[in-house]
Amino acid sequence: MESWLKAAGAAGLDDLELADFPTTGRGVRTLWRFKEGERILTIPSRSLWIVQDAYVDLLLGPALRAVTGPPLSVEDTLALYILFVRSRESGYEGLRSHVAAMPTSYSSSIFFTEEELEVCAGSSLYTVTKQLKRTIEDDYRDLVVRVLLGQHRDLFPLDKFTIEDYKWALCTVWSRAMDFVLPDGTSIRLLAPFADMLNHSPEVKQCHVYDPVSKSLSVLAGKDYEAGDQVFIYYGPIPNNRLLRLYGFVVPGNPHDSYDLVLATHPAAPLFEQKHKLWSSAGLDSTSTIGLTLTDPLPNNVLRFLRIQRADESALAAMVLHPQIDVAAEKISNSNEIEILQFLVESFGILLDEFGTPLEKLEEQLAKGVFSAGGNAWAAAHVNLGEQRVLRLARKKAEDLLAAVKSGSSSAAPTARCANCGKGSVPLMLCGRCKGIMYCGRTCQVAHFKEHKATCMTTASKNV
Numbered sequence: 203m204e205s206w207l208k209a210a211g212a213a214g215l216d217d218l219e220l221a222d223f224p225t226t227g228r229g230v231r232t233l234w235r236f237k238e239g240e241r242i243l244t245i246p247s248r249s250l251w252i253v254q255d256a257y258v259d260l261l262l263g264p265a266l267r268a269v270t271g272p273p274l275s276v277e278d279t280l281a282l283y284i285l286f287v288r289s290r291e292s293g294y295e296g297l298r299s300h301v302a303a304m305p306t307s308y309s310s311s312i313f314f315t316e317e318e319l320e321v322c323a324g325s326s327l328y329t330v331t332k333q334l335k336r337t338i339e340d341d342y343r344d345l346v347v348r349v350l351l352g353q354h355r356d357l358f359p360l361d362k363f364t365i366e367d368y369k370w371a372l373c374t375v376w377s378r379a380m381d382f383v384l385p386d387g388t389s390i391r392l393l394a395p396f397a398d399m400l401n402h403s404p405e406v407k408q409c410h411v412y413d414p415v416s417k418s419l420s421v422l423a424g425k426d427y428e429a430g431d432q433v434f435i436y437y438g439p440i441p442n443n444r445l446l447r448l449y450g451f452v453v454p455g456n457p458h459d460s461y462d463l464v465l466a467t468h469p470a471a472p473l474f475e476q477k478h479k480l481w482s483s484a485g486l487d488s489t490s491t492i493g494l495t496l497t498d499p500l501p502n503n504v505l506r507f508l509r510i511q512r513a514d515e516s517a518l519a520a521m522v523l524h525p526q527i528d529v530a531a532e533k534i535s536n537s538n539e540i541e542i543l544q545f546l547v548e549s550f551g552i553l554l555d556e557f558g559t560p561l562e563k564l565e566e567q568l569a570k571g572v573f574s575a576g577g578n579a580w581a582a583a584h585v586n587l588g589e590q591r592v593l594r595l596a597r598k599k600a601e602d603l604l605a606a607v608k609s610g611s612s613s614a615a616p617t618a619r620c621a622n623c624g625k626g627s628v629p630l631m632l633c634g635r636c637k638g639i640m641y642c643g644r645t646c647q648v649a650h651f652k653e654h655k656a657t658c659m660t661t662a663s664k665n666v
């Protein structure tokens with residue numbers, strides 16, 4: 203692989219070597235000292251795996267272009283590309299040398315035994331992994347029909363494209379591909395041979411970069427290195443549940459741990475259409491997955507979602523009337539707020555009860571070495587621990603907010619806002635006639651008059 207890369211114009215390989223390290227396994231060692239920010243490695247465009255190359259490949263390209271129906275995902279295209287290259291007996295020597303250097307198996311949670319997965323029963327990883335296994339089976343069946351048994355079936359010998367091969371290729375993409383946002387706002391996902399041998403460290407800065415002009419991938423030193431050190435890159439602020447699902451490892455005590463809370467409303471629920479509009483304008487959906495984190499265990503989006511979900515008819519009517527005002531960003535009424543906070547406290551309690559082993563017991567088991575360090579069950583236990591910590595913080599925050607609302611000391615009192623422009627933290631005046639809404643000034647009152655006239659008259663006549 204290294205000689206192919208050097209011939210293609212890769213830079214920096216003479217200063218690096220592959221080596222085995224404790225904990226991380228195989229990685230990259232530097233033979234040279236580097237100061238933070240110095241360039242360590244560059245992999246040129248022609249050695250990268252990208253979707254566009256699969257589509258213009260002389261053999262694979264026509265098969266991919268002949269696929270009918272919805273376009274293949276980037277992930278599936280790269281997975282097929284890798285399996286296709288791996289299946290060839292001649293040609294593609296460079297890419298095949300890269301495939302030969304890839305691991306033959308992975309420790310993503312989709313490969314866990316039932317017993318190993320049970321260690322994180324109750325966690326969002328547990329549910330997501332079970333769902334993912336079903337999705338992979340469906341996606342594989344779809345690929346068989348649309349690609350493997352399609353017009354170019356001779357290119358895809360089925361014994362080299364089994365579901366196990368597909369899972370392996372997907373894990374290859376999940377754990378080795380890099381994502382970048384390009385200056386035009388589009389994104390690119392690529393695999394960079396040799397650079398994909400670099401392990402993750404939370405101790406280094408983000409230091410892998412894609413140059414959209416030369417279309418090459420470079421790795422800079424994310425910290426100072428001495429000769430002999432392992433070189434790392436930073437995969438991102440990824441929680442353990444995602445690390446284990448995509449990369450097959452965890453970082454004990456991960457500060458980015460999270461719990462993926464799924465909030466859903468059935469379309470048959472009362473006033474669904476109106477609520478749906480409000481969720482959309484708040485950047486949410488009728489089924490929203492919101493990440494609770496250690497630093498923000500109860501994000502405002504959770505409250506926003508529920509305020510809309512539990513809003514009564516009159517509150518909804520007022521919200522729909524002023525779509526420019528993000529009313530659900532703050533408490534809409536005491537009763538609504540108490541209802542949603544009570545619901546959250548109870549729900550978090552139920553979710554916590556679903557974890558097979560309580561937090562303290564798990565901490566004790568990990569300290570006693572009940573799970574062999576670095577193994578699948580040990581990794582699942584760390585995910586379990588992280589998710590329970592987040593959920594406990596979320597429950598505590600909901601309890602505190604509930605107590606504050608009940609005692610009337612809530613800082614989340616609804617903010618009066620201008621009915622026209624939505625400004626809240628400015629002096630406001632009441633509509634002199636109906637006394638039902640407020641404006642930040644005469645200009646807004648005049649601008650809003652046409653819209654407000656009808657309600658103003660009815661409310662004013664009621665007020666008489």
Ligand SMILES: C[S@@+](CC[C@H](N)C(=O)[O-])C[C@H]1O[C@@H](n2cnc3c(N)ncnc32)[C@H](O)[C@@H]1O
Nearest residue numbers: 225226227228377378398399400401402449451
């Ligand atoms: C991009 S590859 C890095 C090279 C990989 N170690 C190899 O031998 O091919 C990512 C994989 O490396 C391993 N890895 C990376 N960083 C790690 C870390 N901090 N601790 C444990 N394993 C790590 C995981 O298996 C992960 O899926």
